[in-house]
Amino acid sequence: MDWFRCPVGLTRDVRLWIVAKRAGVHRGCAFAAWIAVLEHACQRDHDGYVGDLSTARLAEAVDIPIDKAEQLLRGFYEKGLLRNGYVREWEEKYKKPVSWDDRLDLPKHTWRKIRQDILLRDGRRCRYCWSNVGPFEIDHVIPVSRGGGSEPDNLVVACRLCNRRKKDRTPYEWLANNG
DSSP states (O other), rough: OOOOOOGGGGGGGGGHHHHHHTSSSSSHHHHHHHHHHHHHHHTTTTTTOOTTOOOOOOHHHHOOOOHHHHHHHHHHHHHSSSSEEEETIIIIIIIOOOOOOGOOOOHHHHHHHHHHHHHHHTOOOOOOOOOOOOOOEEEESOOOGGGGSSSSSEEEEHHHHHHHHTTSSOOOHHHHHOO
């Protein structure tokens, strides 16, 4: 499977929170559904097309009832995340293939600075469970073993528990299995 670049701001995107609230699901479920939509978009020549994604397929991918999947898809359209069967901002935000060559091999002192910057940017809050209780680690949203890079847009704050449970899975895979 090819991977897309998942912008860090996505986890803080208010549009996803609103879609989750209107659909009556946890915002983690809405995030997992959006990741499933993006993964589906990657399967078709990286053009961002998702018009053929059925609610049944989305419901199965995220393990939610079909009516909730339908409400989420409708919400993605209403909030402007999708338009005319395509992911909006596909070219600018998501269509950046990730490869092993993208990894940054940085010295230890540089990693300390990056860690502090990521902690500051994310407000010392786990991006998966929203806890503000540490200890915190820096997690690769798309794991390095899966082709993820070490750029700031692929790094987020995670509490130790979430980071250890996520292991080398994508947020979609982890959230889909752990609700």
